[in-house]
Amino acid sequence: MESIESKTLLVTPAHTKWVKQTGSGEWIEKAMPEESKTIQVLRDTTTNKEFIVKEITYFEFVAKGGNIDWSEVICNNQVTNSFILDLHIALKERGYYEGELKKEISPDLKKSLTNFQSANALPSGQIDTNTLIALGLKEPDKTKEIEKLKREQKAAKLAAKMKKKKLKKLKKSKL
Numbered sequence: 001m002e003s004i005e006s007k008t009l010l011v012t013p014a015h016t017k018w019v020k021q022t023g024s025g026e027w028i029e030k031a032m033p034e035e036s037k038t039i040q041v042l043r044d045t046t047t048n049k050e051f052i053v054k055e056i057t058y059f060e061f062v063a064k065g066g067n068i069d070w071s072e073v074i075c076n077n078q079v080t081n082s083f084i085l086d087l088h089i090a091l092k093e094r095g096y097y098e099g100e101l102k103k104e105i106s107p108d109l110k111k112s113l114t115n116f117q118s119a120n121a122l123p124s125g126q127i128d129t130n131t132l133i134a135l136g137l138k139e140p141d142k143t144k145e146i147e148k149l150k151r152e153q154k155a156a157k158l159a160a161k162m163k164k165k166k167l168k169k170l171k172k173s174k175l
Helices: 081-093 107-119 129-134 144-175
Strands: 005-011 013-021 025-034 035-042
Touching: 081 107, 107 129
Parallel strands: none
Antiparallel strands: 005 035, 013 025
16 A cells, blocks of 8 residues: 555635726726646655655745725825836846836836835835835825824824813812
């Protein structure tokens, strides 16, 4: 009796992915199924002389929690020839792009952009404001930070007001 086992290895877990619709250009979140691969494992090599030794490397990623970050991306109507040229130059200055300076988004430019984003721990696949800031093509927008501070101040005022009301109620109930 041969000691051959079938083992199923998880290649990619089930996940979701943002996909741009053809035609409308609308982005939708698409459920992606898990990918797995079944292999045959020979436990006892003395029972079968016709086997091939293959090294299998696998990684187990365990992540706790998680978060969703919203990031503003650059839409097609914002991409001009001068913008693309600036993108080429910025990536070339940083050593990520070696091709010709063109006024079009080429596969080489996309690859250079993705490499830059990966090397700088930025979300890859889209041109977002964080990427533009990292490339020096856009100044950081302080509007969101200011709005957040205003919300926090408003919340603090509301909390103080509510605390005041509670104190008044407490004083009235003790009288």
